[in-house]
Structure formats: C-alpha cells, structure tokens
Amino acid sequence: MNIPEDLQYTESHEWVRIEGETATIGITDHAQDELGDVVFVELPGEGDTFDAGESFGTVESVKAVSDLYAPVGGEVVEVNSALEDAPENINEDPYGEGWIVKLRTSDEPHLLSPQEYEQVVAEES
Amino acid sequence: MAKEGLKHTPLYDEHKDLGARLVDFAGYEMPVQYSGIQAEHKAVRNHAGLFDVSHMGEVIFRGPDAESAVQRLVTRDVSRLDVGQAGYSAVCYEDGGTVDDVIVYRRESDFLVVVNASNRAKDLEHFRENTNEFDVEVADESDHWALLALQGPEAAGLLQDLTETDLSGLKPFRFVEGVVDGAKCFISRTGYTGEDGFEIYLSGGDAPRVWRRLVEAGATPAGLGARDTLRLEAGMCLYGNELDAKTTPLEAGISFAVHLDKEQRFIGQRALLLEDTEGLRKKLVGFEMEGRGIARHGHHVTSGAEIVGEVTSGTKSPTLEKAIGLALVDPGVEDRFEIVIRDNPVPAKTVPLPFYKRTGG
Numbered sequence: 001m002n003i004p005e006d007l008q009y010t011e012s013h014e015w016v017r018i019e020g021e022t023a024t025i026g027i028t029d030h031a032q033d034e035l036g037d038v039v040f041v042e043l044p045g046e047g048d049t050f051d052a053g054e055s056f057g058t059v060e061s062v063k064a065v066s067d068l069y070a071p072v073g074g075e076v077v078e079v080n081s082a083l084e085d086a087p088e089n090i091n092e093d094p095y096g097e098g099w100i101v102k103l104r105t106s107d108e109p110h111l112l113s114p115q116e117y118e119q120v121v122a123e124e125s
Numbered sequence: 126m127a128k129e130g131l132k133h134t135p136l137y138d139e140h141k142d143l144g145a146r147l148v149d150f151a152g153y154e155m156p157v158q159y160s161g162i163q164a165e166h167k168a169v170r171n172h173a174g175l176f177d178v179s180h181m182g183e184v185i186f187r188g189p190d191a192e193s194a195v196q197r198l199v200t201r202d203v204s205r206l207d208v209g210q211a212g213y214s215a216v217c218y219e220d221g222g223t224v225d226d227v228i229v230y231r232r233e234s235d236f237l238v239v240v241n242a243s244n245r246a247k248d249l250e251h252f253r254e255n256t257n258e259f260d261v262e263v264a265d266e267s268d269h270w271a272l273l274a275l276q277g278p279e280a281a282g283l284l285q286d287l288t289e290t291d292l293s294g295l296k297p298f299r300f301v302e303g304v305v306d307g308a309k310c311f312i313s314r315t316g317y318t319g320e321d322g323f324e325i326y327l328s329g330g331d332a333p334r335v336w337r338r339l340v341e342a343g344a345t346p347a348g349l350g351a352r353d354t355l356r357l358e359a360g361m362c363l364y365g366n367e368l369d370a371k372t373t374p375l376e377a378g379i380s381f382a383v384h385l386d387k388e389q390r391f392i393g394q395r396a397l398l399l400e401d402t403e404g405l406r407k408k409l410v411g412f413e414m415e416g417r418g419i420a421r422h423g424h425h426v427t428s429g430a431e432i433v434g435e436v437t438s439g440t441k442s443p444t445l446e447k448a449i450g451l452a453l454v455d456p457g458v459e460d461r462f463e464i465v466i467r468d469n470p471v472p473a474k475t476v477p478l479p480f481y482k483r484t485g486g
Binding site (some may be wrong): 036037040042058060062063065084116124 | 146156158161163164350353354417418419421438441443448465
C-alpha cells in the first residue's frame with residue numbers, strides 16, 4: 001500500500017498536500033483500491049466553501065458511492081475537471097493525476113502523519 | 126481471513142488464491158471481484174468469464190405429484206417443458222407479490238428448481254406449506270451442488286474442449302447430462318449475463334478441478350460485481366431490486382414467464398389475472414441519464430414536483446459507457462423524468478430494454 005511520506009491524511013482516507021495557503025486533496029491508494037473502478041466523480045464548484053469534516057463531493061465506483069470529506073476548511077480555488085472524463089485517474093494515480101480539489105485554507109488542522117494513517121489502514125483490515 | 130458464521134462454496138480456496146475481494150452475500154463469503162468489475166465485465170462480453178454461483182439453491186421436487194406441485198407454485202406452465210428443457214419463472218404469493226424468481230428444469234423423473242440464495246429458506250417454507258395436498262418430496266439439495274457459470278462468446282469453444290457432449294446441439298434453455306474433464310455434471314445453456322453461455326451443475330468435490338481447468342483454458346474469473354452489471358445491461362431482474370413481495374412479475378416486466386391461461390391454478394393467478402384486466406399499478410422501465418450522475422437503487426423518480434417512482438437498479442454501464450438504470454414507475458409516466466441524486470433532480474429518459482443485446486448467436 002502506497003502512503004507517501006510527504007503528505008498528510010485523514011481517517012476517512014483523504015490525503016492532503018499543504019503548500020502555503022493551498023491544500024490539495026485526493027483519496028488515498030488504499031481508498032481507491034477499496035472502492036474499485038472509479039466511474040464518476042462529483043466535484044464542487046469553484047468558490048464553494050466547506051468546513052473541515054464537511055462533505056464536498058462524491059466518488060463512485062461501479063458498485064459503491066463514497067462521500068468526500070474536506071480535511072481542512074476553506075474555499076475551492078481549483079477542481080480537477082479532467083476527472084469528469086477520466087475518473088479512472090483516481091485508480092491509476094491517486095496522488096498525482098487523481099487529485100480532486102484545491103482549497104484555500106487558513107486552518108491549522110489536525111491531520112494524520114503517514115505513520116498514523118498506516119495504523120488506521122492496518123486496523124481496518 | 127474467514128469471517129465468522131459465513132458459509133463457503135467449494136471454490137472458496139480458489140477465490141482466495143486468485144486474490145478475490147470477498148464479501149458477505151446471502152450468508153456466503155463470495156467473490157465480488159478479482160481483477161476489477163469493468164475488466165471482468167468486458168471479458169464476459171468479448172471472451173469468456175467464469176462465475177462461482179454455488180450459493181444458488183437447488184430444490185428437487187420428486188414423487189408422483191411432482192409436476193402438479195411445481196405447477197401450483199410457479200407462474201410458468203411447466204407442462205409445456207420437455208424433459209431436458211428449462212424455463213424461467215416467478216413464484217408468487219396469493220396477492221401476486223413475488224416470492225422469488227427461479228429456473229425450473231424438467232428432468233427425466235423429477236423437477237429441479239433453482240432459487241436465489243437469499244431466498245432459499247423462505248422459498249423452502251413456501252414450497253412445503255403450499256404442497257401439502259400433493260404426494261411430493263421437496264428436497265433441498267443446495268449443499269450437495271456446486272454451480273459454475275461460464276459465459277461469453279468464447280464459452281462454447283472453451284467448454285467443448287473439455288467435454289464429449291456435442292454443445293452445438295444444445296439450444297438455449299436446454300440442458301443435458303454430461304462429463305466435463307472427467308466430472309459428471311449437467312450442462313445447461315442458460316445464464317444471467319446476456320451472452321451465450323452455460324451453467325454447469327456438479328459435485329462440490331469436482332468443482333475446484335473443473336474451475337481450474339476452465340481458468341487455465343482462458344476463462345476470466347468474474348465476481349458478483351460484474352454479474353450485476355452484466356445482468357443489468359441485459360435488462361434482467363434481480364430479486365430484492367426489481368422483484369419483491371410488493372411487486373408482481375407483470376409489473377417487473379417478466380410477463381413472458383407468466384402463463385395466465387395455465388389450466389392448473391397457481392398461487393397468485395387470480396390476482397395477476399385481475400391486474401392484467403384492470404391495468405398495472407406500476408411498471409418497470411429502463412432509462413439512461415441525460416444529466417451527470419449515476420442513479421442507484423432507492424433513488425426517487427420525479428416528474429416536476431411529483432414522485433412517480435423509484436430506481437430499482439442503476440450503474441454506469443461498462444459496455445455502453447452511460448449511466449443506466451431500471452425503475453418501477455407509475456404506469457402513466459412520460460418518457461422523460463428526473464432521478465433525484467443526493468437531493469438534486471437529474472434528467473433521464475426511458476430507453477427500450479434490454480440496454481444491451483448481443484449480435485449474432
């Protein structure tokens with residue numbers, strides 16, 4: 001299971017890359033593997049704002065629908081609209097081409113380290 | 126790791142060795158996918174896929190009144206079945222609601238009724254309660270049988286290499302006793318995918334070997350996930366989705382499995398005749414999404430502000446690459462309506478069923 005060292009994580013299996021005020025968010029390799037073939041992503045609109053923990057969209061596989069939860073609060077500054085035509089990017093490259101949304105945030109959130117997240121995954125299986 | 130209390134089919138070790146994702150289905154730990162639902166789905170459409178459906182229930186009706194007993198229970202007129210022929214049928218309550226949908230096989234000296242795993246206990250009770258007046262034994266042989274479904278355009282070629290039975294002479298919904306790779310079985314030209322294919326009934330002891338031989342020969346192991354998307358594209362009902370105790374087979378669009386003119390009275394006949402005369406209370410339609418989103422079981426169907434039905438099944442069709450679904454709707458509903466996906470009404474339009482029909486064959 002791929003859990004990059006340079007990212008932070010949530011218990012609901014999102015990853016976050018914080019660079020200055022910008023938080024880039026996606027779902028983890030473990031999450032995409034659990035979901036199976038992703039066939040649809042519901043993205044928020046640019047300018048929408050979310051509190052930490054709030055649902056900001058959904059990812060659907062053939063069988064299942066999974067909510068996406070904002071790891072940090074903030075305003076949507078960019079969405080990965082390529083996912084509308086290529087949702088499989090989430091399976092193929094969850095930490096790269098499969099990123100979902102960028103938020104402008106000033107939160108100092110409590111997120112999981114790679115080691116803590118690895119523990120979460122281990123406890124689930 | 127084995128989950129507590131769940132039953133295993135004779136192919137459980139094969140699934141584990143293949144790295145299947147296992148889920149609880151009707152009390153069995155069953156493979157939902159191996160390589161991925163879409164890849165398995167496409168393998169069945171283009172080549173051949175192999176499913177373990179050993180969880181299905183096999184109920185034998187034997188004795189002097191076996192035919193009368195089956196006739197009483199099922200909506201199809203089984204007197205029209207030849208020995209070696211199978212028929213899809215519903216089983217109804219007196220009010221026309223559906224107990225289960227089944228395949229009835231007329232064998233030389235008895236009837237085999239194959240039931241949904243999730244309904245097995247309920248069906249057996251219903252079968253026994255309603256056949257007291259007949260001289261018939263209703264035997265649940267589910268645990269003695271394994272069942273493999275080999276489906277797809279290459280299924281016949283693959284299976285022919287492992288059996289001396291001439292499969293070219295076996296028509297759809299016919300079955301024959303035979304030997305596959307040394308294992309006694311009976312081979313039925315039936316399936317639940319919309320493709321040509323076979324269902325192979327054999328003993329649990331022989332099943333792993335035959336499974337491995339078919340996989341070695343090129344069949345792609347396919348799980349319950351692909352089975353569901355395949356049957357949905359083929360416009361086939363799934364009990365618990367399109368069919369249930371509150372839905373009649375006429376409403377669910379399987380009137381081809383209901384012989385209302387059957388001479389021997391069957392349970393539910395009066396209610397179904399009445400519904401046929403007075404008109405359906407709801408009807409099953411196929412639809413595709415026109416807006417973005419995937420309809421799912423339980424979503425409301427609306428027309429303006431009014432709720433006019435409910436989605437029974439929905440998915441993104443791997444073959445058509447469109448979001449499709451089935452819904453039970455008010456009979457008067459227009460060709461265009463909305464599906465309410467997470468509080469958001471998304472436009473959809475009805476399309477003819479099945480969504481997918483194989484060419485040739």
